[in-house]
Amino acid sequence: MTSTSYHSPPLVHYLYTFILVWILWYAFTTSLDPAELIVGAVIAAVISFITVRYFECCDPILLAPQHLLYFIQYFFVFLGALIKANFDVARRVINPKLPINPGIVKFESKLNNRFAKMVLANSITLTPGTLTVDVKGSTFYIHWIDVKGGDPETAYKEIAEPFERILLKIYG
Amino acid sequence: MTAIVINIALMLIGTAAFIGLLRFVKGPTAADRAVASDTLSVIGIAGLVLLAYVFRRYIYTDLALVYAVLGFIGIIVIARFIERAL
Amino acid sequence: METVLLILHYAGLFLILLGSVFLFLGALGIYRMPDLYNRLQAGTKASTLGAMSTILGVGLIQPSWFIKLFIIVIFIALANPLSSHALARASYKAGVKPIITSDTDEYAAVADEAGKPKTEKNTQTL
Numbered sequence: 001m002t003s004t005s006y007h008s009p010p011l012v013h014y015l016y017t018f019i020l021v022w023i024l025w026y027a028f029t030t031s032l033d034p035a036e037l038i039v040g041a042v043i044a045a046v047i048s049f050i051t052v053r054y055f056e057c058c059d060p061i062l063l064a065p066q067h068l069l070y071f072i073q074y075f076f077v078f079l080g081a082l083i084k085a086n087f088d089v090a091r092r093v094i095n096p097k098l099p100i101n102p103g104i105v106k107f108e109s110k111l112n113n114r115f116a117k118m119v120l121a122n123s124i125t126l127t128p129g130t131l132t133v134d135v136k137g138s139t140f141y142i143h144w145i146d147v148k149g150g151d152p153e154t155a156y157k158e159i160a161e162p163f164e165r166i167l168l169k170i171y172g
Numbered sequence: 173m174t175a176i177v178i179n180i181a182l183m184l185i186g187t188a189a190f191i192g193l194l195r196f197v198k199g200p201t202a203a204d205r206a207v208a209s210d211t212l213s214v215i216g217i218a219g220l221v222l223l224a225y226v227f228r229r230y231i232y233t234d235l236a237l238v239y240a241v242l243g244f245i246g247i248i249v250i251a252r253f254i255e256r257a258l
Numbered sequence: 259m260e261t262v263l264l265i266l267h268y269a270g271l272f273l274i275l276l277g278s279v280f281l282f283l284g285a286l287g288i289y290r291m292p293d294l295y296n297r298l299q300a301g302t303k304a305s306t307l308g309a310m311s312t313i314l315g316v317g318l319i320q321p322s323w324f325i326k327l328f329i330i331v332i333f334i335a336l337a338n339p340l341s342s343h344a345l346a347r348a349s350y351k352a353g354v355k356p357i358i359t360s361d362t363d364e365y366a367a368v369a370d371e372a373g374k375p376k377t378e379k380n381t382q383t384l
Contacts, residue, residue: 102357207298210342215285244340
């Protein structure tokens with residue numbers, strides 16, 4: 001897929017798995033007791049040792065300060081879209097006539113990074129009237145509850161642009 | 173005030189679970205049932221957390237977390253199963 | 259300190275009420291929508307925000323529980339769209355046809371190309 005997956009050392013993959021499992025351990029115990037943390041670290045190390053060969057998705061990058069700002073911006077854009085999506089669903093569900101006009105559209109994404117594509121797909125699912133059905137390469141197939149235009153350009157403008165603009169600044 | 177709001181919320185969640193259950197019974201395909209059970213599990217998690225507050229039992233939130241993880245894994249497994257054409 | 263806790267308390271109650279209303283609407287959407295994909299749309303969005311808002315509301319009322327509840331919220335926000343995406347793709351490949359009223363179904367060609375065996379069998383009830 002991307003060239004970075006061949007060059008990045010496996011150590012980084014160990015590290016990501018280890019951190020993820022350790023955070024999960026903390027989520028289950030929620031105590032900062034040193035004994036708990038040490039046991040968690042040992043178990044996380046063992047699990048990351050066993051499962052690191054399944055680490056094949058998502059090349060997350062280490063964050064630089066300006067990326068953090070973009071992530072915060074992304075978060076607020078996403079939160080606004082999520083709240084709008086819920087009022088949209090409420091409007092459609094309460095209406096006795098069920099105003100829907102569904103169809104499946106596709107568009108090409110400009111993103112290369114697999115992690116970024118996953119974030120985009122998840123965001124699209126939670127934004128008004130759209131649901132990611134499949135991602136093949138960089139083609140996104142979207143179930144759209146109220147189709148405003150079948151061609152890929154309209155779909156791209158209406159669905160993906162506000163998110164992808166920010167993601168391209170981070171991963172582009 | 174607090175008790176009234178919590179009661180209304182519990183009633184709404186209970187009704188939501190019941191309506192979801194109706195869809196689960198109606199189907200008509202296995203995939204429809206999987207969709208209903210996915211939504212039901214999320215409604216159940218919210219209900220568990222609310223009940224944890226009502227009974228002041230911190231341990232119930234552990235249940236909610238475990239249920240969230242297991243429900244997610246279960247839905248993924250069911251989806252793989254459906255995808256291989258049953 | 260007291261007033262801060264009181265404000266948090268009322269904010270939490272508001273979030274709980276809002277969240278349970280959305281959960282109810284999500285379940286109503288699951289029941290009323292005509293086909294699987296529209297049901298997924300309504301169910302996923304409404305139940306995600308509904309559960310997140312309810313759980314955060316409890317976290318605001320009980321600040322000592324906040325960390326664990328916040329972890330549950332993050333997990334739901336990450337896992338719920340993933341599971342709905344998996345279900346949508348799986349049921350399309352298994353032959354559950356969407357209701358299309360707008361004449362655009364770009365995915366049909368892809369699903370056909372991938373080869374879906376036994377389509378007739380899978381659309382029937384179990």
